[in-house]
Amino acid sequence: MQQSSTAGATYFHKVVDCQWACPAHTPVPEYIRLIGQGRYTDAYMINWESNVFPGVLGRTCDRPCEPACRRGRVEDSGAATGGGNVVHGQAAGGGAPEPVAICRLKRVAADHKEDVTARMPRPAPSNGKRVACVGAGPASLTVARDLVVLGYSVTVFDGEAKAGGFIRSQIPRFRLPESIIDEETGYILDLGVRFESGVRIDSMRALLARDFDAVFVGCGAPRGRDLEAPGRQEAASGIHVGIDWLASVSFGHITSVGERVIVLGGGNTAMDCCRSARRLGSKDVRVYVRSGFAEMKASPWEKEDAQHEGIPIHDLHVPKCFEHRDGRLTGMRFERVRAVYDAQGRRSLVPTGEPDVAVACDTVLVAVGQENAFPWIERDCGIEFDRHGLPVLNPKTFEATRPNVFFGGDAALGPKNIITAVAHGHEAAVSIDRLLNGEDPAKRPAPMTRMMSQKMGIHEWSYNNDVSVDARSKVPWVAANKALASIRVEVELGFDAATAWKEAERCLNCDVQTVFNRDTCIECDACVDICPMDCITFTRLGEEEDLRTRLKAPALNLTQDLYVSTELKSGRGMVKDEDVCLHCGLCAERCPTGAWDMQKFLLEMTNAGPRCRDVPEPPAARNEDFAASEAP
Numbered sequence: 001m002q003q004s005s006t007a008g009a010t011y012f013h014k015v016v017d018c019q020w021a022c023p024a025h026t027p028v029p030e031y032i033r034l035i036g037q038g039r040y041t042d043a044y045m046i047n048w049e050s051n052v053f054p055g056v057l058g059r060t061c062d063r064p065c066e067p068a069c070r071r072g073r074v075e076d077s078g079a080a081t082g083g084g085n086v087v088h089g090q091a092a093g094g095g096a097p098e099p100v101a102i103c104r105l106k107r108v109a110a111d112h113k114e115d116v117t118a119r120m121p122r123p124a125p126s127n128g129k130r131v132a133c134v135g136a137g138p139a140s141l142t143v144a145r146d147l148v149v150l151g152y153s154v155t156v157f158d159g160e161a162k163a164g165g166f167i168r169s170q171i172p173r174f175r176l177p178e179s180i181i182d183e184e185t186g187y188i189l190d191l192g193v194r195f196e197s198g199v200r201i202d203s204m205r206a207l208l209a210r211d212f213d214a215v216f217v218g219c220g221a222p223r224g225r226d227l228e229a230p231g232r233q234e235a236a237s238g239i240h241v242g243i244d245w246l247a248s249v250s251f252g253h254i255t256s257v258g259e260r261v262i263v264l265g266g267g268n269t270a271m272d273c274c275r276s277a278r279r280l281g282s283k284d285v286r287v288y289v290r291s292g293f294a295e296m297k298a299s300p301w302e303k304e305d306a307q308h309e310g311i312p313i314h315d316l317h318v319p320k321c322f323e324h325r326d327g328r329l330t331g332m333r334f335e336r337v338r339a340v341y342d343a344q345g346r347r348s349l350v351p352t353g354e355p356d357v358a359v360a361c362d363t364v365l366v367a368v369g370q371e372n373a374f375p376w377i378e379r380d381c382g383i384e385f386d387r388h389g390l391p392v393l394n395p396k397t398f399e400a401t402r403p404n405v406f407f408g409g410d411a412a413l414g415p416k417n418i419i420t421a422v423a424h425g426h427e428a429a430v431s432i433d434r435l436l437n438g439e440d441p442a443k444r445p446a447p448m449t450r451m452m453s454q455k456m457g458i459h460e461w462s463y464n465n466d467v468s469v470d471a472r473s474k475v476p477w478v479a480a481n482k483a484l485a486s487i488r489v490e491v492e493l494g495f496d497a498a499t500a501w502k503e504a505e506r507c508l509n510c511d512v513q514t515v516f517n518r519d520t521c522i523e524c525d526a527c528v529d530i531c532p533m534d535c536i537t538f539t540r541l542g543e544e545e546d547l548r549t550r551l552k553a554p555a556l557n558l559t560q561d562l563y564v565s566t567e568l569k570s571g572r573g574m575v576k577d578e579d580v581c582l583h584c585g586l587c588a589e590r591c592p593t594g595a596w597d598m599q600k601f602l603l604e605m606t607n608a609g610p611r612c613r614d615v616p617e618p619p620a621a622r623n624e625d626f627a628a629s630e631a632p
Helices: 010-015 017-021 028-036 040-051 054-060 070-077 102-112 138-148 178-189 204-208 242-250 268-279 300-308 418-435 497-504 526-530 544-550 586-590 624-628
Strands: 130-134 153-158 194-197 214-217 239-241 260-264 284-288 317-325 328-341 347-351 357-360 363-366 405-407 448-453 512-516 536-539 562-564 573-577 596-604
Touching (some): 010 017, 010 448, 028 102, 028 497, 040 102, 054 178, 054 418, 102 497, 138 178, 138 214, 138 418, 204 214, 214 418, 239 242, 268 300, 268 363, 328 363, 405 418, 512 573, 526 586, 586 596
Parallel strands (some): 130 153, 130 214, 153 194, 214 405, 239 363, 260 284
Antiparallel strands (some): 328 347, 328 357, 448 596, 512 596, 536 573, 562 573
């Protein structure tokens, strides 16, 4: 196996598992440390730079960072240390190991920050270039924010009166108060973005004729899938498509619902529908889904929240028909199935042979998926679509087959989530900026990195390297009788300062890297002896598959790289399993020659602006710190 290549951004970025998993690559440990220090405003601005909507995402994010969090893995693998204490097999407080509550800490920064108006960027002088954004959702607003400060004239068009897109129309107010949406969309619009509210674009050809230099389409996936089954037309008055119904509730057009409600579907929209129906007065709300419970697309916490509110979820039920009488919906009939998998893991739903299940109801909410709809884009204007109705895009630049037209968010790749839409917006903004400066959008400058030693003394570091053994903190909720009485009462209260500090201490500071210098190593094995996770081994090198089995603790997670040096004087090499490292710094404290150091890794993504263009890299952004430390 060859030595690890740490000279670029990728290696140490992948060690910060939460940041690597975040589509927008938010520097999670950095802002969590700031929260732990009570620097909420600084933490908010770091979030705002990357994910644009910290208050919104602190309540609604799909949290791809949390399953990646190493905290759960190190506890599950057998140890977490804090002043010599070791916890085996579970979180210290009992129960299954859990990641740091990253999403809820993001909300802490938003809830506890001071006024950030003065810290917002100021637009540059006009550069004469005009950009149109179709839709005022998270992708379009991200493009607008990234470009307007560079001097572009950005106009955002949306058919609704306020910005936010599906953030405003499809996420219920008990999860996301409207004041948060107003605040964070306001930060962007106040930068000088021109917002054309109540203007629905109905012709791409007409928009292109308006002399914009680039057009970004971020209109989402606005069409909910219907369910065509016997009785659908006859009982139409009692059947609603989920996302349309949620929008009507959000805008106050619907204020009541039937006493008995069936929700069809297993995604987050279905969970929002059933919880909303409960708050609108339904006495009996039930969810029916074709798949098994574990296979539902809804986030685990969304399912838990629905069940916590007394809403049963019935899995492996396939809808057969809508029952009706005199044009009125009276119920549904379902077929019971079981999941069968073939040798390739493909699932089939096979009838169990049990009698059909008949369920009485007054209302059915159909939340079985969303799809893109572009009736306003003429098919002869140079923009090609694939067989699924999605635009044909360059996957790196998000540019359509017609030059100067870009897509992002759900409009680009189908329904995803807010943080993915934000990431698309950043990438599209880079493409637009490069294109309108006469450069190839496909040539993407690599992210830049900085490494800085955290050494403050022989055994002291500038970060808190003690590892908390506390279990994950639970977020408090409003009392059930109050929460269920109104659809506008926010359910989760968020962490107070004391709980936020306690939860922030659970972070393992994965961005503070263990950096090895082979030239000063004397192979005393002191670091091996003191490592509480047995993740350092000095051994003869070889092929990776074999090497992983010969470490002090076998490295079984193949998705996590090994940190491998070149041969030392003895002929052995240093091999470190990054997967279960606690970043506690004990190896560096114990090393008598300083061969180990703890260095904070900072990733600077290449966003729109001068740094994304074809200019020489400024000296301050070079990776000189890597050369000065280990190139193993």
